[in-house]
Amino acid sequence: MSSVWFRTWKSTPKIDCGLCGRPTCSSFSRAVLVGDLNVSACPVLGLAEFVNVRKELETSRARRMESRPRTAPDRPKGGVLYTRPCKDTDERLMAEFRVYNGIEPGEPVRFPEFDPGILCDMMECLHVPFEEVKCSRDLGYGRIKASEMSITVLQDGRVNMRRVASKDLVSEIFEKIERVIIGAVVCECCGCDLLSILAGCTIREVDPSHPVFDAGSSFSLEKDIARRPLTRGNLESAVGSPASMTMDMLDLLHDQLLWEIEQCMDGAPSQRSKEMDSDKARCIVADLMQSDACKGKETIVLKALSLLRTVLAGLDGIKDVAFMQSQLGEDEHRIVQSYIEQVMDGVLTEVMPDTDYSRVMLSYAHLNKVNNAVRLLNRWDHS
Numbered sequence: 001m002s003s004v005w006f007r008t009w010k011s012t013p014k015i016d017c018g019l020c021g022r023p024t025c026s027s028f029s030r031a032v033l034v035g036d037l038n039v040s041a042c043p044v045l046g047l048a049e050f051v052n053v054r055k056e057l058e059t060s061r062a063r064r065m066e067s068r069p070r071t072a073p074d075r076p077k078g079g080v081l082y083t084r085p086c087k088d089t090d091e092r093l094m095a096e097f098r099v100y101n102g103i104e105p106g107e108p109v110r111f112p113e114f115d116p117g118i119l120c121d122m123m124e125c126l127h128v129p130f131e132e133v134k135c136s137r138d139l140g141y142g143r144i145k146a147s148e149m150s151i152t153v154l155q156d157g158r159v160n161m162r163r164v165a166s167k168d169l170v171s172e173i174f175e176k177i178e179r180v181i182i183g184a185v186v187c188e189c190c191g192c193d194l195l196s197i198l199a200g201c202t203i204r205e206v207d208p209s210h211p212v213f214d215a216g217s218s219f220s221l222e223k224d225i226a227r228r229p230l231t232r233g234n235l236e237s238a239v240g241s242p243a244s245m246t247m248d249m250l251d252l253l254h255d256q257l258l259w260e261i262e263q264c265m266d267g268a269p270s271q272r273s274k275e276m277d278s279d280k281a282r283c284i285v286a287d288l289m290q291s292d293a294c295k296g297k298e299t300i301v302l303k304a305l306s307l308l309r310t311v312l313a314g315l316d317g318i319k320d321v322a323f324m325q326s327q328l329g330e331d332e333h334r335i336v337q338s339y340i341e342q343v344m345d346g347v348l349t350e351v352m353p354d355t356d357y358s359r360v361m362l363s364y365a366h367l368n369k370v371n372n373a374v375r376l377l378n379r380w381d382h383s
């Protein structure tokens with residue numbers, strides 16, 4: 001059975017435009033479920049075609065408000081909950097670790113530990129020495145297999161390992177996994193994931209007072225770096241040449257996004273540029289997170305990952321707008337074209353269209369996502 005968080009996310013427009021003040025529909029649905037936001041905060045849900053979706057969301061919220069929050073468990077040193085001989089073979093170890101999410105033991109926990117979409121995107125980048133990685137977006141947990149070992153990442157932040165050869169290997173594997181999935185940790189104050197907060201697309205500017213900045217059991221995040229804008233120069237000076245693939249990829253994506261916007265502005269969306277494989281792009285940054293060069297520089301590499309996700313979302317957004325253009329009437333087309341021109345410079349108007357014009361409103365929502373990507377890329381270029 002899928003989790004209540006997943007079911008509620010399914011009752012959202014799934015555009016991730018950020019117009020509700022939350023960066024993604026996933027964080028919006030979490031905030032609605034715990035009562036931090038009203039369903040009406042999403043302007044897209046105000047459109048006539050979403051009336052049933054809106055009702056489903058209201059029902060889920062009413063049910064959820066009746067349940068009691070659990071309390072945060074103890075914070076284990078180095079993340080270790082236990083390490084002991086395996087039940088089936090004494091020569092191997094079983095162990096349990098926990099990815100710390102920044103919530104003090106005993107405090108109420110309102111949200112799940114991980115955003116399931118980001119958790120799975122990132123877990124699927126865990127290659128060597130793992131042979132098989134499976135992750136369920138419905139349930140928000142993942143399984144990994146490597147030779148005799150089996151590892152499970154649970155929704156409450158625990159990482160369970162079986163049949164591991166040595167104590168050192170247990171810690172090494174945990175750190176490797178934690179480095180790759182830490183961006184999926186959800187902040188207790190707002191329900192946003194760490195990556196979205198680092199991208200600066202939330203209602204609050206990148207503010208290290210979010211409890212999620214204390215997350216991490218095998219390493220800590222540098223809070224002062226969180227505030228600084230991510231530029232090519234900053235990343236290069238912090239991480240050096242191991243970051244070159246990430247930097248080149250972000251430059252390529254920048255060019256691709258601008259090209260797609262221009263095509264959309266000319267009304268010629270049929271010719272597509274050579275697209276970058278988004279899974280491959282994510283895994284390049286995930287590999288960097290696991291490298292020695294990243295140690296002590298985690299926050300800036302996570303910022304690069306958050307920029308990458310924002311740009312990939314922007315590329316999806318402009319493609320959706322290009323597709324929708326053919327369905328617009330003459331007046332609607334003119335309005336949307338003026339929005340596209342604004343987006344080219346990252347200055348989309350904050351005055352939203354009337355929800356009576358459904359197709360214009362939907363185009364505007366997608367374009368807001370593109371606008372966020374252009375805004376961040378403009379800073380990135382400013383080395």
Ligand code: SF4
Pocket residue numbers: 012013014015016017018019020021022023024025026028029041042043044045365
């Ligand atoms: S405003 Fe955008 S991000 Fe927020 S719930 Fe609506 S569609 Fe999703």
